[in-house]
Amino acid sequence: MEVYSANIRELCKRLLILTARSLGLRHDAFGDMFGEAVQAARMNYYPPCSRPDLVLGLSPHSDGSALTVLQQDAESVGLQILKDGTWVSVQPIPNALVINIGDTLEVLTNGRYKSVEHRVVTNRDRSRLSVVTIYAPSYEVELGPMPELVSKHEPPVYKKYTHGEYNRHYITNKLQGKKTLEFAKIHTSC
Numbered sequence: 001m002e003v004y005s006a007n008i009r010e011l012c013k014r015l016l017i018l019t020a021r022s023l024g025l026r027h028d029a030f031g032d033m034f035g036e037a038v039q040a041a042r043m044n045y046y047p048p049c050s051r052p053d054l055v056l057g058l059s060p061h062s063d064g065s066a067l068t069v070l071q072q073d074a075e076s077v078g079l080q081i082l083k084d085g086t087w088v089s090v091q092p093i094p095n096a097l098v099i100n101i102g103d104t105l106e107v108l109t110n111g112r113y114k115s116v117e118h119r120v121v122t123n124r125d126r127s128r129l130s131v132v133t134i135y136a137p138s139y140e141v142e143l144g145p146m147p148e149l150v151s152k153h154e155p156p157v158y159k160k161y162t163h164g165e166y167n168r169h170y171i172t173n174k175l176q177g178k179k180t181l182e183f184a185k186i187h188t189s190c
């Protein structure tokens with residue numbers, strides 16, 4: 001687990017470098033601001049369920065992280081993402097990791113990258129196991145759209161707050177689609 005976690009940490013750092021580059025930012029723009037990044041792993045076990053038509057394994061949500069790295073059970077399909085209003089199953093590919101963009105990256109990129117809404121469905125005959133690692137800035141880091149990604153034509157869509165504040169909000173609210181991200185949105189009335 002220690003070696004796995006260390007490798008996932010390196011992977012997340014690299015992915016954030018590539019993300020920064022894709023947006024025309026300095027390559028270490030995210031790395032510099034994340035501080036001692038928060039990384040946490042959890043294992044989700046979904047037992048077989050006699051009524052998969054009635055029971056979800058995990059309610060629709062987006063992750064609060066910047067990135068989430070997911071290792072799926074090779075034998076059992078369960079993860080679905082919401083794409084253009086339709087739930088699409090993410091077929092497990094042997095030895096492949098799934099990377100989800102979380103709310104924090106949506107905020108930092110002022111919405112250029114969107115966090116993915118996802119859920120887990122159950123199976124009648126099979127159990128399923130997933131190993132999930134979240135990667136996020138240190139709790140005291142102030143978040144908000146990166147100044148380079150804000151302009152007169154692209155005003156900030158999200159306010160400033162610390163990752164600790166967002167985390168508290170996230171864990172004290174129900175999983176309900178992308179509702180937790182409302183916390184970060186600047187609501188304009190016109």
Ligand SMILES: O=C(O)CCC(=O)C(=O)O
Pocket residue numbers: 042044058063070072078079118120129130132
């Ligand atoms: O089990 C999965 O494939 C997804 C789990 C998940 O979305 C989560 O733990 O946040």
Ligand SMILES: [Fe+2]
Pocket residue numbers: 061062063118
């Ligand atoms: Fe998730």
